[in-house]
Amino acid sequence: MSYRSVLKVLAFLLLVTAACLLLPALVSALYGDPDWPYFLAAAGLGGLVGGLVLLTVRYAPELRVREGFAVVSFGWLVVGLLGAMPYWLSGQIPSLIDAVFESISGFTTTGATILVDIESRTHGTLFWRSLTHWLGGMGIVLLALAILPLLGVGGMQLFRAEVPGPVAERLTPRIRQTAKLLWAVYFLLTALEVIALMIAGMGPFDAVCHSFATMATGGFSNHNQSVGGYSSPAVEWIVIVFMFLAGANFSLHYLALTGRVKVYAKDEEFRFYGSIILVCTALIATTLWHISFYPTAAATVRHTLFQVVSIITTTGFGTADYLLWPPVAHAILLILMAVGGCAGSTGGGVKVMRVFILLRHAKSELKKMLHPRGVYTLWFNNRAMSPALLTNVLGFFLLYLLVYLVGVVILTLGGLDLVTSVGATAATLGNIGPGLGLVGPASNYSSLVGWEKMLLVLFMLIGRLEIFTVLVLFLPEAWRRS
Amino acid sequence: MSYRSVLKVLAFLLLVTAACLLLPALVSALYGDPDWPYFLAAAGLGGLVGGLVLLTVRYAPELRVREGFAVVSFGWLVVGLLGAMPYWLSGQIPSLIDAVFESISGFTTTGATILVDIESRTHGTLFWRSLTHWLGGMGIVLLALAILPLLGVGGMQLFRAEVPGPVAERLTPRIRQTAKLLWAVYFLLTALEVIALMIAGMGPFDAVCHSFATMATGGFSNHNQSVGGYSSPAVEWIVIVFMFLAGANFSLHYLALTGRVKVYAKDEEFRFYGSIILVCTALIATTLWHISFYPTAAATVRHTLFQVVSIITTTGFGTADYLLWPPVAHAILLILMAVGGCAGSTGGGVKVMRVFILLRHAKSELKKMLHPRGVYTLWFNNRAMSPALLTNVLGFFLLYLLVYLVGVVILTLGGLDLVTSVGATAATLGNIGPGLGLVGPASNYSSLVGWEKMLLVLFMLIGRLEIFTVLVLFLPEAWRRS
Numbered sequence: 005m006s007y008r009s010v011l012k013v014l015a016f017l018l019l020v021t022a023a024c025l026l027l028p029a030l031v032s033a034l035y036g037d038p039d040w041p042y043f044l045a046a047a048g049l050g051g052l053v054g055g056l057v058l059l060t061v062r063y064a065p066e067l068r069v070r071e072g073f074a075v076v077s078f079g080w081l082v083v084g085l086l087g088a089m090p091y092w093l094s095g096q097i098p099s100l101i102d103a104v105f106e107s108i109s110g111f112t113t114t115g116a117t118i119l120v121d122i123e124s125r126t127h128g129t130l131f132w133r134s135l136t137h138w139l140g141g142m143g144i145v146l147l148a149l150a151i152l153p154l155l156g157v158g159g160m161q162l163f164r165a166e167v168p169g170p171v172a173e174r175l176t177p178r179i180r181q182t183a184k185l186l187w188a189v190y191f192l193l194t195a196l197e198v199i200a201l202m203i204a205g206m207g208p209f210d211a212v213c214h215s216f217a218t219m220a221t222g223g224f225s226n227h228n229q230s231v232g233g234y235s236s237p238a239v240e241w242i243v244i245v246f247m248f249l250a251g252a253n254f255s256l257h258y259l260a261l262t263g264r265v266k267v268y269a270k271d272e273e274f275r276f277y278g279s280i281i282l283v284c285t286a287l288i289a290t291t292l293w294h295i296s297f298y299p300t301a302a303a304t305v306r307h308t309l310f311q312v313v314s315i316i317t318t319t320g321f322g323t324a325d326y327l328l329w330p331p332v333a334h335a336i337l338l339i340l341m342a343v344g345g346c347a348g349s350t351g352g353g354v355k356v357m358r359v360f361i362l363l364r365h366a367k368s369e370l371k372k373m374l375h376p377r378g379v380y381t382l383w384f385n386n387r388a389m390s391p392a393l394l395t396n397v398l399g400f401f402l403l404y405l406l407v408y409l410v411g412v413v414i415l416t417l418g419g420l421d422l423v424t425s426v427g428a429t430a431a432t433l434g435n436i437g438p439g440l441g442l443v444g445p446a447s448n449y450s451s452l453v454g455w456e457k458m459l460l461v462l463f464m465l466i467g468r469l470e471i472f473t474v475l476v477l478f479l480p481e482a483w484r485r486s
Numbered sequence: 487m488s489y490r491s492v493l494k495v496l497a498f499l500l501l502v503t504a505a506c507l508l509l510p511a512l513v514s515a516l517y518g519d520p521d522w523p524y525f526l527a528a529a530g531l532g533g534l535v536g537g538l539v540l541l542t543v544r545y546a547p548e549l550r551v552r553e554g555f556a557v558v559s560f561g562w563l564v565v566g567l568l569g570a571m572p573y574w575l576s577g578q579i580p581s582l583i584d585a586v587f588e589s590i591s592g593f594t595t596t597g598a599t600i601l602v603d604i605e606s607r608t609h610g611t612l613f614w615r616s617l618t619h620w621l622g623g624m625g626i627v628l629l630a631l632a633i634l635p636l637l638g639v640g641g642m643q644l645f646r647a648e649v650p651g652p653v654a655e656r657l658t659p660r661i662r663q664t665a666k667l668l669w670a671v672y673f674l675l676t677a678l679e680v681i682a683l684m685i686a687g688m689g690p691f692d693a694v695c696h697s698f699a700t701m702a703t704g705g706f707s708n709h710n711q712s713v714g715g716y717s718s719p720a721v722e723w724i725v726i727v728f729m730f731l732a733g734a735n736f737s738l739h740y741l742a743l744t745g746r747v748k749v750y751a752k753d754e755e756f757r758f759y760g761s762i763i764l765v766c767t768a769l770i771a772t773t774l775w776h777i778s779f780y781p782t783a784a785a786t787v788r789h790t791l792f793q794v795v796s797i798i799t800t801t802g803f804g805t806a807d808y809l810l811w812p813p814v815a816h817a818i819l820l821i822l823m824a825v826g827g828c829a830g831s832t833g834g835g836v837k838v839m840r841v842f843i844l845l846r847h848a849k850s851e852l853k854k855m856l857h858p859r860g861v862y863t864l865w866f867n868n869r870a871m872s873p874a875l876l877t878n879v880l881g882f883f884l885l886y887l888l889v890y891l892v893g894v895v896i897l898t899l900g901g902l903d904l905v906t907s908v909g910a911t912a913a914t915l916g917n918i919g920p921g922l923g924l925v926g927p928a929s930n931y932s933s934l935v936g937w938e939k940m941l942l943v944l945f946m947l948i949g950r951l952e953i954f955t956v957l958v959l960f961l962p963e964a965w966r967r968s
Contacts, residue, residue, distance in 0.1 A: 069858070070856060073855070155855070287895075287899065291899065330898070330901070331898040331901075331902065331903050331904045331907065332895065332898035332899045334898070334904050335894050335895050335898040335904055335907065336895060339891055339895070362884050363884070363888070365877070365880070365881060365884065366881050366884040366885045366888060368881070369877065369878055369880075369881025369882070369884075369885075369954075370881070370885065370954060370957055370958055370961065371961065371963070372878070372881075373555070373637070373954050373958045374552060374958060374961065374963055374964055376551070391873055391877070394877065395847070395851065395873070395876065395877070395880075396851055396854070398847070398851075398877075398880045399847055399848050399850070399851025399852070399854075400851070402844050402845070402847065402848040402851075403848045403851075403852065406845070406848060409821055412817050413769075413814065413817050413818060413821070416812070416813040416814035416816070416817040417769065417773065417814045419812070419813075420813065421813050422813045422816050422817055422905070423904070423905070425813065425817065472851075472852060472855050475852055476852055476855045476856060479852065479853065479856065481853070481856055482856055
């Protein structure tokens with residue numbers, strides 16, 4: 005591990021975050037809120053630390069695969085810590101642990117909050133919460149489509165061939181090229197949602213904040229009742245559509261924008277993603293309709309679809325308290341929390357692509373029983389999967405499950421009830437936000453104690469960075485000097 | 487699929503079961519209960535049907551791998567249906583569905599019961615319940631160590647080399663040889679437990695019934711309060727020891743009895759099995775001790791160890807209502823329900839061996855991240871695992887999880903609460919018996935409706951017969967004429 009190379013990138017990330025902190029300072033000043041100096045102070049802190057580090061490690065070797073894991077993991081952590089500063093300095097979130105929770109929840113696009121009364125916060129704070137989502141979401145798309153394929157993380161190699169560019173040990177040139185394309189798509193979709201929400205009657209400030217949170221599949225809202233607080237079916241439908249888009253592979257959006265709209269219909273992951281949403285919505289809506297939970301069929305379908313899309317894309321916006329729904333809704337939503345969005349989207353979880361591959365593998369093993377000497381090849385989007393790639397995806401899934409189970413055991417060991425523990429672990433590891441029990445959609449994470457919050461922050465990072473990226477740093481070998 | 491070959495074996499199994507039904511008839515007559523004619527009637531029915539089928543399909547081709555799946559799956563089903571007859575005919579269990587549930591729960595060594603007041607049942611009924619366990623348990627050891635390795639079911643091939651004999655498409659010669667050795671071990675351990683329990687003060691009838699249920703890791707008890715009803719620490723310790731032995735690989739016991747006692751220490755699965763029990767017992771006992779749940783340290787350790795061993799071996803005996811324990815106990819016991827006993831034991835679940843292999847695989851994939859070009863071989867008991875075997879084990883695990891999740895969704899869709907649905911699915915698929923919620927250890931399955939009971943019967947069979955064996959019959963290809 006070359007520490008200097010890692011430090012150099014971290015310093016660079018701090019400088020970028022410091023620059024971004026100027027935006028909420030501006031918003032705060034424009035709205036006449038008193039807390040703009042704290043954003044400037046945090047920006048100054050980031051600039052100072054980042055600048056000093058850059059000055060001391062001016063010459064560092066080129067990044068290699070090994071450093072990639074450390075850069076990504078510590079990058080998210082360091083940026084998250086700097087992002088917590090304005091909350092804490094301004095007293096908007098008096099506890100440092102809570103401030104870090106809120107900030108990392110933002111950057112990991114989880115959207116779990118410890119704020120009890122969101123509406124009483126300053127514009128700067130609300131804007132910064134949403135901006136952390138948006139920046140984190142952009143980072144994730146870049147990570148999934150440009151960086152992780154090179155690091156070889158669980159199935160992401162499947163996208164290696166999608167975007168042209170040299171595949172080499174040196175990471176930088178490839179990333180720059182991909183980044184530009186994806187920024188454009190991400191920016192465009194966000195702008196479209198802002199316009200749509202404003203046409204539907206939402207004010208510009210809320211429209212921007214919610215669009216940031218939607219496109220990042222984050223889930224922070226400016227309303228105590230989340231998107232449901234606007235009591236506007238039009239707003240809900242718009243958010244459904246953009247959540248759905250944000251949960252799909254961004255390279256598909258890029259190809260579609262260049263005229264190749266058929267890519268959606270051809271992509272196996274996208275088709276499976278759509279099918280899961282349809283089937284789950286049908287199951288839950290039928291049950292709700294059966295017990296006359298909502299007065300009209302339209303409301304039943306809208307609320308169900310909203311919640312299903314919100315959970316599978318790991319956004320976590322709410323229009324309804326799904327804990328009041330019948331148990332089958334809890335079972336399905338809990339499963340969807342683990343499924344997550346498509347690979348190369350801003351969504352978290354295991355990813356639809358991996359679930360698809362796992363199911364196909366299970367079916368092929370079943371068929372092998374009848375023809376033990378047959379040769380079976382797994383196909384994904386008309387390309388044969390190598391056995392190495394398959395075992396990598398299986399390894400990813402097992403590690404995900406392992407972290408999940410260990411998380412539930414630790415939280416229950418600390419005294420939380422089983423349903424809350426399962427819900428909190430699922431919701432943070434999958435980067436959803438609201439869970440079950442005490443951390444359900446009508447509640448928040450403020451009732452948890454300090455170490456529980458820190459553990460959940462770790463789960464947010466592990467889940468967000470595709471498990472391997474963080475866990476590999478727990479291997480002593482990762483730290484050996486090269 | 488050669489239907490005649492399958493029918494021939496099923497008929498043979500019916501005749502064997504009919505012969506076994508003479509035993510409870512004898513017990514019933516000896517104790518002067520009025521229900522002995524019903525056992526004779528059931529025996530007569532089985533003899534008649536089995537005999538008629540054998541007469542009509544006297545000439546059938548030799549069994550091949552393909553028929554193996556049908557023989558095993560339908561074998562357990564047909565035997566279970568015949569076994570339900572005496573319960574139903576005698577009116578001891580008036581509902582046919584309940585009678586089938588109790589019988590298949592017995593033969594699959596699940597031990598889930600629909601009986602509310604067990605102690606008021608006749609001796610014949612109680613003896614038959616326990617005998618179904620014992621017969622089923624024997625069948626399972628045979629299945630795991632002799633039949634499944636030839637069928638290639640998820641990892642069982644690892645045992646192919648353990649017992650000498652020809653590996654061929656023809657199943658019969660190999661099975662006969664292995665069967666004799668294992669019968670001897672099984673019989674000997676059962677006899678030892680009967681003697682030990684009688685020395686500890688249990689009456690001979692109860693000692694025999696509980697030994698049958700222990701060695702089969704079944705869990706039916708003659709007491710409404712299960713083993714806890716005897717209020718005897720000695721009885722509990724004896725049952726702990728024999729549950730532990732029943733949950734270990736029977737080929738180890740065979741080798742140990744021939745003088746090679748070191749095999750236990752050398753076997754990686756056995757060591758892992760012991761470690762899981764120790765760690766889980768320590769975690770739960772510490773928590774219980776911390777809240778002073780039991781007055782003495784001895785009682786705390788005994789009750790915890792009993793429950794941990796009872797659940798991981800999938801026996802399901804109880805000395806305590808673990809639903810009253812703190813949430814961490816529920817979380818750990820729920821995980822242990824899925825882990826199950828060792829491969830080649832009478833225990834159900836995923837099996838310790840597979841969990842061990844899955845964990846080792848996950849770790850190896852993590853290491854691969856750092857050395858993408860390294861070559862990794864998985865070892866199990868000093869033998870290299872082929873990649874094909876590994877993907878087979880992974881496929882097994884995925885199918886297990888899939889059935890589990892589908893089960894929970896169907897049960898919640900029917901209106902059961904989430905915890906009961908999870909508990910009931912885990913407890914039947916893993917062949918444990920008691921679950922969580924409405925079907926917890928202080929309760930039983932009588933409150934469920936007909937279709938729920940039938941679904942759980944299906945899970946018992948799927949789980950018991952190592953998933954693949956039953957699921958493969960759902961493939962249309964399995965039914966093609968050869």
